[in-house]
Structures are given as structure tokens and as C-alpha cells.
Amino acid sequence: MMKSAIVKKTLITAAVTVVAATVVSEWSTLQAKAPRVIAKISDAVRTNNYPDVGSLHGEAAILIDERTGKPLFVKNERKRLYPASTTKMLTALIALEKADTNEIVTVGDEVMQQQSDESSAGLVPGQQLSLYDLIAAMMLPSGNDAARTVARFIAEKETGQLLTPDESMKIFAGMMNERAKELGATESHFVNSHGLHDPDHYTTAADLALIARKARKNSVLREIVNESEHHIQDVSDQAVAANADEQIYVNRNKLLQPSSGYYFSGANGMKTGYTSAAGYCLVASAKRGDRGYIAVILKSSSADVWLDATKLLQYGFDNQQNDGYL
Incomplete structure (x- = not known):
């Protein structure tokens, strides 16, 4: 030995x-x-002289300071990916820029294009509701039917013509692409208002951050995406007569829901998204005091997308002294 x-x-x-x-x-x-x-x-x-945020499941991500737009963390932020229903942020922004929230919108046959496996707000032809309620139906339960109705309403308003569902979607998609470029989101291309998969419908995490930051400047949209649930009023004669004029929509954003297991203090928006091709996507925002951050996660998993967002947002608040707030 x-x-x-x-x-x-x-x-x-x-x-x-x-x-x-x-x-x-x-x-x-x-x-x-x-x-x-x-x-x-x-x-x-580290990124931009910041400590590591930790591992993220999402294939692409970005965290920005809402006030300045400064990127605080990036991961494949320029990689072309599919946005799924985070698309609806741009749809809502354009609608609010083009029309008054009190205008009454009549739901048409565009909602009949709904597929059995896509998210729906349960709209039916003939239903009448304010644009405010229609946008809530699109943003909270992520109703693709509501997104189609928004696109048709705005396209017809813009052109002054009655349009078919397909005609209105083509025109509205053109408006989306034009507005995206104005915002600097030049690596994106949209073909519909709802985000269902199309190989020619794509974006990047960086572009979505630009769109989200602009969307959050709209007070009405900030109010809608911060609601945990929303009550809408169908003002059509048949709904009122049948005493079926109220519906309740619950926000799918688990960061806003105290009982979800993923609640994040200060969370105030914005939009969820999922398709099999896009994976689970999320644009999440939060504010504490005068500090606000926007996180974008693309192609994550059903559980990890919330954890990814929490890591990014908490990272922002933990490093706030580096953002010029203190």
C-alpha cells in the first residue's frame, strides 16, 4: 500500500x-x-454587460426596456420563425389606429371559415358588438374568428367597399406589412390577421418586440391585454331579445392569473400564441413602479414558455440599476 x-x-x-x-x-x-x-x-x-439570464427553452427570445426600447437580452432574435397568435398584436394596433372603439361591428360569414381545432371566441354571423369588445374577443381567448371580423371591418372601412372574406384578408395583410415596415419590423411578413400557419407568414423576436412596444403605447390596448377576463355585450336585437347578450372571455395569459401557478407580479400583457409549426409563443410585459419590460419568446414548450418569460422579466427587474433607472 x-x-x-x-x-x-x-x-x-x-x-x-x-x-x-x-x-x-x-x-x-x-x-x-x-x-x-x-x-x-x-x-x-453575458449579453450587453449583463449577468446571464439562465437557460431558455425557447428557440428565440428578446427582452427590451419598454421605455427606451433597449435590448437587454437576446437569443436568436433575428431568426425567422412563425408568430402564431402573437400576430394579433399588430391586428389590434391597426384596428385601433383606423377606427373608434365605440363603433359597432356586425359579424359576417368570415367567421364560418373557422376550423375545428383553432381558437375561437364563439362569434356567429349577425352578432353585433363594439370594436372594443371585438378586440378583447381576439386578444384574451385568442379568437381567430374575431381576428377575421376585425380584418374585414377595417379593410371595408379603409376601401369604402363591401368585400368577401378572402378579399378583405388580402387587403388587411397588406396593411399589416406596411405598418410593420413603418415600425422597423422589416424581417417579418404577414398573410393573415390571426396567425394560423402559413409558410409565408413569419417574423423574428426582435420584430415582435418592436410591434409590442408600439402596441403598448396605445392606452386602449394596454387596458385590454391587462384584463384577466372581459365581459362583452352583443347588442344585436336577437341577442337582447333572447337575453343572451353577455359573454365572458378569460385571458389565456397565465402570468396575469393568480391561480395559474405562473403568476408574475406586475404582469400587464400581452399575447399568447401556438401552432404546431410555431410552438408555444409569448409576448409578455410587466411593470413595477416606473420600470417596464417586454419579453418575447418564440418556439418554446407549453410549460417552459411561462418559465422563459418569468426568467426574462425578472432578469430585467433584477438588473434595473443598469438601465438608467437608479
Whole structure:
């Protein structure tokens, strides 16, 4: 046993001697390379001089300061991915820029294009509701039917013509692309108002952050996406006569729901999204005091998308002294 220990000690000493000799002989080379090595290590664990946010499941993500628009954390933020129903932020923004929230909208046959497996607000032809309620029906339960009705209403209002569902969607998509470019979201392309999968309907996390930041400047939209639930009024004669004029929509954003298990203090929006091609997507916003942040996560999983958002938003608040707030 003693002989074995002596042999091990001798081998270790020899190894240390070899390493030491190598370090001494290559010292000048190591000194020259050290700054590059340190820089690479720093790049791997921080972004923009911030501590690491931790691992994210989402394929792409970005965190921005809502006030300044400054990116605080990025991951594949320029990668082209599918937005799913986060698309509806731009739909809502355009609608609120083009029409008054008190205008009454009549639901048409565009809602009959609904597919069995897509999200719905349960709208039916002939139903009448305010644009405010229609946008809530689109944003909270993520009703694709509501998004189709919004697109048709705004397209007909813009053109002054009666349009078919397909005609109105094509015109509205053109409006979406034009508005996106005005906002600097130049790496996106939209073909519909709801976000159902189409290979030509895509965006990036960075572009969605730009759209979200602009959307949050609209007080009506801020109010809607901050609601945990919304009561809508169908003002059509048949609904009132049947005493079936009220519906309640629950917000799918679990960061806003205290009993969800994912509640985040200060959360105030914005939009969820999912398709099989897009994965689980989320644009999340939060504000505490005078500090506000917007996080975008694309192509995550059903549970991890909430954890990803929580990590990003908490990261913003934890590092607020670096944002010029303190």
C-alpha cells in the first residue's frame, strides 16, 4: 500500500512539473491569447454587460426596456420563425389606429371559415358588438374568428367597399406589412390577421418586440391585454331579445392569473400564441413602479414558455440599476 502511494505521488509530481514547465515555456503565447479567451468566455455568459439570464427553452427570445426600447437580452432574435397568435398584436394596433372603439361591428360569414381545432371566441354571423369588445374577443381567448371580423371591418372601412372574406384578408395583410415596415419590423411578413400557419407568414423576436412596444403605447390596448377576463355585450336585437347578450372571455395569459401557478407580479400583457409549426409563443410585459419590460419568446414548450418569460422579466427587474433607472 505504501509503495503504491509513493508511486502515485511520484506520478502526480511529474505531471505537475510537466504542466508547470509548459506554462513557463509558453507564457508569452498564453499572455497574447488571454484577452481573446476571456472575451469569448464573457460573451458566453453575458449579453450587453449583463449577468446571464439562465437557460431558455425557447428557440428565440428578446427582452427590451419598454421605455427606451433597449435590448437587454437576446437569443436568436433575428431568426425567422412563425408568430402564431402573437400576430394579433399588430391586428389590434391597426384596428385601433383606423377606427373608434365605440363603433359597432356586425359579424359576417368570415367567421364560418373557422376550423375545428383553432381558437375561437364563439362569434356567429349577425352578432353585433363594439370594436372594443371585438378586440378583447381576439386578444384574451385568442379568437381567430374575431381576428377575421376585425380584418374585414377595417379593410371595408379603409376601401369604402363591401368585400368577401378572402378579399378583405388580402387587403388587411397588406396593411399589416406596411405598418410593420413603418415600425422597423422589416424581417417579418404577414398573410393573415390571426396567425394560423402559413409558410409565408413569419417574423423574428426582435420584430415582435418592436410591434409590442408600439402596441403598448396605445392606452386602449394596454387596458385590454391587462384584463384577466372581459365581459362583452352583443347588442344585436336577437341577442337582447333572447337575453343572451353577455359573454365572458378569460385571458389565456397565465402570468396575469393568480391561480395559474405562473403568476408574475406586475404582469400587464400581452399575447399568447401556438401552432404546431410555431410552438408555444409569448409576448409578455410587466411593470413595477416606473420600470417596464417586454419579453418575447418564440418556439418554446407549453410549460417552459411561462418559465422563459418569468426568467426574462425578472432578469430585467433584477438588473434595473443598469438601465438608467437608479
